[in-house]
Amino acid sequence: MPQISVAIAYTSGYGHTREFATSVAGGARSVAGTSVDLVDVATITDAGWSTLGSADAIIFGTPTYMGSASGAFHAFAEASSKPWMQRSWQDKLAAGFTNSGSMSGDKLHTLQYLALLAAQHGMHWISLGLLPGWNTTTASEHDDNRLGFYLGAGAQSWNDQGPDAAHKADLSTARHLGRRVATAGHIFAAGNSITTAGPVAID
Numbered sequence: 001m002p003q004i005s006v007a008i009a010y011t012s013g014y015g016h017t018r019e020f021a022t023s024v025a026g027g028a029r030s031v032a033g034t035s036v037d038l039v040d041v042a043t044i045t046d047a048g049w050s051t052l053g054s055a056d057a058i059i060f061g062t063p064t065y066m067g068s069a070s071g072a073f074h075a076f077a078e079a080s081s082k083p084w085m086q087r088s089w090q091d092k093l094a095a096g097f098t099n100s101g102s103m104s105g106d107k108l109h110t111l112q113y114l115a116l117l118a119a120q121h122g123m124h125w126i127s128l129g130l131l132p133g134w135n136t137t138t139a140s141e142h143d144d145n146r147l148g149f150y151l152g153a154g155a156q157s158w159n160d161q162g163p164d165a166a167h168k169a170d171l172s173t174a175r176h177l178g179r180r181v182a183t184a185g186h187i188f189a190a191g192n193s194i195t196t197a198g199p200v201a202i203d
């Protein structure tokens with residue numbers, strides 16, 4: 001079984017988004033042959049940059065602050081202009097998740113921003129791949145993807161509760177994202193092993 005590596009590049013001002021980052025990591029780890037690193041980009045070191053540089057996939061995560069990624073995440077994104085210049089993230093897989101106080105809270109804008117960041121780096125964006133939950137009279141807030149995002153995973157955390165109160169459906173959705181990216185990583189790695197071996201013969 002070939003080994004692939006998934007890095008989760010996240011920030012969390014008050015600990016809520018870290019809960020979802022941990023679930024994304026758990027989902028990726030559940031796919032055999034996958035090593036997973038969590039990189040807190042607010043305090044990223046040279047070792048952290050090198051972890052991102054050697055990963056097969058990077059999953060970006062940030063709280064939504066004022067309708068976009070947090071300032072700490074934006075600082076990291078600006079600092080990623082160095083790998084951007086070197087094209088060192090080109091052709092890696094990418095995905096994203098965000099968390100905020102409101103059900104919407106303009107999280108879609110944050111996910112769009114994360115996808116755009118990935119595109120600037122020439123990465124391949126992996127969507128959430130779940131149908132929306134909680135959108136019929138028989139559905140419930142305990143459904144995966146209860147907030148109905150397609151581009152990535154969205155989570156909601158009460159502003160008056162600590163990280164321990166993270167919603168189980170959002171944790172499960174985050175776990176799904178990690179598993180999906182790791183699975184895609186293995187499929188890409190298998191494809192790369194064919195294409196780097198030379199042209200594929202077609203009868």
Ligand SMILES: Cc1cc2nc3c(=O)[nH]c(=O)nc-3n(C[C@H](O)[C@H](O)[C@H](O)COP(=O)(O)O)c2cc1C
Nearest residue numbers: 012013014015016017063065066067100101102105
């Ligand atoms: C500066 C700031 C701006 C915020 N802006 C939004 C927002 O635009 N939409 C929203 O739904 N919640 C907003 N919130 C609430 C946070 O998204 C929410 O508390 C989240 O759980 C924080 O995650 P963290 O603990 O990982 O930092 C904001 C919070 C702060 C501190």
